[in-house]
Amino acid sequence: MNYAEIKEYDIANGPGVRVSLFVSGCRNACPGCFNPETWDFDYGRTYTLETEDRILRLLMPEYIEGLTLLGGEPFEPENQAVLVGLLRKVKQIYPGKSVWCYTGYTYERDLLHGGDKYTSHTDEMLSLIDVLVDGRFLLAEKDITLLYRGSRNQRILDLHPRSADSSGTQAGAVDAVEQIAEIARGDSGWK
Numbered sequence: 001m002n003y004a005e006i007k008e009y010d011i012a013n014g015p016g017v018r019v020s021l022f023v024s025g026c027r028n029a030c031p032g033c034f035n036p037e038t039w040d041f042d043y044g045r046t047y048t049l050e051t052e053d054r055i056l057r058l059l060m061p062e063y064i065e066g067l068t069l070l071g072g073e074p075f076e077p078e079n080q081a082v083l084v085g086l087l088r089k090v091k092q093i094y095p096g097k098s099v100w101c102y103t104g105y106t107y108e109r110d111l112l113h114g115g116d117k118y119t120s121h122t123d124e125m126l127s128l129i130d131v132l133v134d135g136r137f138l139l140a141e142k143d144i145t146l147l148y149r150g151s152r153n154q155r156i157l158d159l160h161p162r163s164a165d166s167s168g169t170q171a172g173a174v175d176a177v178e179q180i181a182e183i184a185r186g187d188s189g190w191k
């Protein structure tokens with residue numbers, strides 16, 4: 001997988017201050033796309049173990065609310081295979097931080113069993129995502145006043161409503177240094 005950009009302090013794509021990963025590769029080809037260079041799967045840099053380690057470290061500060069995946073298209077099958085490993089670690093190390101993901105595909109039609117973008121990784125990926133913003137960007141439905149989405153047809157889906165108890169954030173922060181050190185030592189299962 002390649003990626004276009006990592007934003008260390010993103011306040012536009014989900015609540016709070018977030019780390020955002022813009023992956024490369026998208027087959028949706030929405031007219032008026034805000035990021036057409038990322039349609040190319042070879043655009044940007046190669047995503048490596050070092051990239052993953054950097055993202056995990058960037059998530060560490062308490063003021064970072066969580067991770068957002070966008071692109072490009074996180075649910076292209078090639079990208080799912082890599083991102084599911086990242087999300088597994090994010091949820092293991094930071095159980096109190098939220099994961100948001102933007103997709104041009106439609107949850108019920110494309111991402112559930114039998115859908116065009118359903119792979120052996122999709123169920124797990126969806127289980128690790130808290131909020132999915134789905135649907136193609138439609139120029140005719142564009143509305144710059146919308147929060148966290150570009151066009152009115154897009155939906156903000158809370159896949160797993162979270163407990164109001166925020167104690168997980170503290171526990172995740174305490175364990176983070178040791179777990180990231182393990183990952184840096186190569187005991188991560190990343191491939």
Ligand code: SF4
Nearest residue numbers: 026029030033072104
């Ligand atoms: S899904 Fe997103 S990145 Fe892909 S073409 Fe549509 S707006 Fe652009």
